[in-house]
Amino acid sequence: MAQPRVAVIVVAGGSGQRMNASIRKQYMSLAGLPVLVRTLNVFAPMNVPIFLVIPQGDMAFCEETILAPHLLDKQVQLVHGGKERQASVKNGLDALHSTGFSRNGIVLIHDGVRPFVEKSMLDRCIEGAFTHGACIPAVAVVDTLKRVDHQGKIVSTVSRDNLYQVQTPQAFRFDLVIKAHEHALVRGIKGTDDASLVEAMGEAVYFTPGSVDNIKLTTPGDLERGEFIATRF
Numbered sequence: 001m002a003q004p005r006v007a008v009i010v011v012a013g014g015s016g017q018r019m020n021a022s023i024r025k026q027y028m029s030l031a032g033l034p035v036l037v038r039t040l041n042v043f044a045p046m047n048v049p050i051f052l053v054i055p056q057g058d059m060a061f062c063e064e065t066i067l068a069p070h071l072l073d074k075q076v077q078l079v080h081g082g083k084e085r086q087a088s089v090k091n092g093l094d095a096l097h098s099t100g101f102s103r104n105g106i107v108l109i110h111d112g113v114r115p116f117v118e119k120s121m122l123d124r125c126i127e128g129a130f131t132h133g134a135c136i137p138a139v140a141v142v143d144t145l146k147r148v149d150h151q152g153k154i155v156s157t158v159s160r161d162n163l164y165q166v167q168t169p170q171a172f173r174f175d176l177v178i179k180a181h182e183h184a185l186v187r188g189i190k191g192t193d194d195a196s197l198v199e200a201m202g203e204a205v206y207f208t209p210g211s212v213d214n215i216k217l218t219t220p221g222d223l224e225r226g227e228f229i230a231t232r233f
């Protein structure tokens, strides 16, 4: 059977401390559907393997409440998360590697709590990774930026020229992102995203326009905004 050329890792192994809710934010209902179901539904039509990284101990819960009732159980394979996002991604990469996924294939790495991704953005990320090896969505910073000291006093105004806020899905050639995670592990490099680990090897990462709707549900205020955006998805 022909090997897939694209695979997806959705990381949802976090505990959502900043959301400060009684259930983990990835399982919360947003406009009638669990956040994680909304996110998985973005990728399901691609018909490619999806690896969903979840907290240790949530396997049965996820099977029963997220995957099976929404007909995602055939396509999605569950993987245990790690202590930090970076470790969760590494577990997902290892699981994908164990399937014999092509080293030249493209892997999309996405936050489980970013449910509002447009198909056109996905396509651009994949295309960019086939061309450059690494491609991530980003939007230009629009606010004025200040550096602040520990007393809360403004130290300086930072130029926002060429500054971008980055999002997920981040798309990589599989061999490049595996090498980046192994390099980071050996050198003790920590990154809040996967592109920074590729950058740390001196390899180029390119960007494609992201979207202001592609929010990460991080704090309680994001839920209200999410409910509004969900009316368009």
Ligand SMILES: Nc1ccn([C@@H]2O[C@H](COP(=O)(O)OP(=O)(O)OP(=O)(O)O)[C@@H](O)[C@H]2O)c(=O)n1
Binding pocket: 011, 012, 013, 014, 015, 016, 017, 018, 019, 026, 053, 081, 082, 083, 084, 085, 086, 088, 089, 111, 112, 113, 114, 216, 217, 218
């Ligand atoms: N050990 C971890 C930590 C985070 N994530 C995932 O990485 C994404 C982005 O992380 P963030 O929004 O910071 O989620 P949490 O770590 O859950 O939130 P917080 O930092 O507020 O605890 C989320 O989908 C989260 O589930 C993960 O898979 N494994």
Ligand SMILES: C[C@](O)(CO)[C@H](O)COP(=O)(O)O
Binding pocket: 085, 111, 166, 167, 168, 192, 193, 194, 216, 218
């Ligand atoms: C990967 C990410 O969503 C890109 O913006 C972000 O870096 C995750 O950061 P967090 O500290 O885990 O919220």
